[in-house]
Amino acid sequence: MAENIQKIAAEELISIQVINSIDYSFSTGPIMGKWFQGLKEKKFYATKCPSCGRTMTPPRGCCALCVVRSEDFVEVGPKGTVVNYDIAYYASPDPLTGKVRKTPYSALFVMLDGSARDIFAHEIKDDDIPKLKRGVRVRPVWNEVRTGSIHDLLYFEIDG
Amino acid sequence: MKRVAICAAAQHEIKSNIWHKRFQDMLMDLLEDVQGQTGFTFGDNGVKNVLTCSDDFFDARTISDNAINDVVGAGNYRGEQKMAQEGLNGIGYAMACILSGHDDVIYFAGHCKESSSASRNQISNMAYDPFYCRCLGLDYLSAAGLQARAYMEKAAVTEEQLAKVVVRARQWASRNEYANEKTQLHPGDVMYSSVLCDPIRTLHAYPVSDGAVALLLASEEKAYEYTDQPIWITGFGNCMDGYDLGTRDLASSNALKKAANQAYKMAGIKQPKKSVNLVEVMDCYAYQQPMWIEGLGLCDEREGGRFIDEYGPAKYNVNLSGGMLAGRPLMIGGLYGAAEAFLQLKGQANEHQASDVNCAVIQSTTGGAGQHQTVVVLER
C-alpha cells in the first residue's frame, strides 16, 4: 500500500526545469568607474575616508564606519601582503557556470601596499597555492587584453 | 495616542535612466540631504535603527539591502530592516518601531532603478508562479490590462477621461522639479497613442523611472530636535487581495477600501470627502487614478469617470506632483507620494503648492493589478 502511494506520488510530483534569464545593465557610477579605468592601466585606486583615514579597495563612495562621503582617490599596490586566505578542495559547482570547478582554488585577502586598515579580495595563481602563507608577498598578474573589468586582473602570484 | 512625525523628506530627481550613478550614489546624496535638513547623526543619541526599501529583482541581487548598508548608515553595527513591498509600507513599519518604544527615530531610504533591467515586464513576470502564470508571460502590464477592461466597463470610464488624467499629470509634472516626464500633451496625443496592452495605451502607462527617496521619522518627543514643523502620520492601513487574478473582483478595489478604512479610522476621519484635501495616488496606468479615488472613498462606486469630468482632481488636489503617470519607480511610487505630501503640508512645494492643505492621503500598491494596497494619512 505504502509502496503504491509512493509510486503514484513519484509519477505526479514532477519538477520543472526553468532557467530564469533577465538582461541587465549596471551603472558603475563615478567611483567604481574610476576603479575599472585604473585596472585597464594596471593600477589600483582606493578611496580614502576623510574622517578615519582608512582606504577602501575597490573604492567606495561612503565610509561604512564613519558614514561620510569618501571621494578622494589614492593609488595603492600593485604589490601587497597576504593577510588571509582559504583553499577549496571540494569539487563544487562554479556559481558562474554551474559546472564543476577545477580544484584546488583559493580566496585571498591582500593588503595592498599603501592601503590602510583595508583588504582587497582576489585569487592566487593555482601553482602558488602550496606556497600560500599569511605574510607572503604577492604581485598582480594582468590580463594582456584589458577592457576595464575585474577580469583585467587575472590573479596574484607570489613575489620573488 | 502618541504620535509619529516625518521630520524631513528628500527626493532624488527622477529620470528614465540614471546611467551615471549607482543606486548607492543616489542614496548617498539623499543621506546628506536629510542630514543637512535635520542635523541627525547615527549612534546612541540619534538613529540606531534604519529602514530601507528595495527589490531583489530590480537590483538583481538577493538580500538587496545588504548592498546599501554603508550609505544608509547601517554598515557599522546598527539595526536595519528592509521593506520588500512598496515603500509606503515602510512608514507603517517605522511607526510600529517608534510607537512600540523600540526606537525614537528612524532613518528610512528607498530606491529603485527600473532602467537596470532590459524590461521591467521581465521583472514583474517573476512575481508570478514558475509553473503557470510566469510561463504564460503574465506580468504587471497584462494584469493591469485585464483590470483596466473590467473597471472601465463597470464604471463607464471613457478614453476622453483617461486622456484628461494623463494631460493633467504632465501639466503638474512640469511644475515639479523632481518629476520625470514633463513633455506636454494634448488629449488626442493620448487617445491615439499606440496600444500597449488593450485597452491600455502607451501614454496611459507610467514611464520607466529611476529614483530614490529618504525620510527621517521620529517620536513626538524627539521630533522637535530635528524640525520645528513636523508632519504627523495620523493614519496607516494596508490590505492584501488574492494572488490569483481569477480569485479577485478586478473591477473593484476592495483591498484599497479596507486599507483606507483602517487608515481613516486611525486618523479619526469619519467623512474623507470632507476631511481630505490633498491626495497622492499611485496611478501606474491612467485608469488607476479614478479607480483608486473610488477605493479611497473620495467618490462613490462607479463614479470615478464622473469625478474626472467634474473637476474632482482639482478639488482634492490629486497628484499635484504629476504622480506615477509622470514617472516614478515602481517600488517607491507611494514613498515619493509621501515625500510630496510632506512638502505640500509644509507649504514647501514651490511651483506646485496647493493652498490650505492640512490633511493628505497617500495610496500605494504592490503586486499585479493593485493586489496589495497601502494608505497613509498625513496631517499638519
Ligand SMILES: [Zn+2]
Ligand atoms: Zn571612515
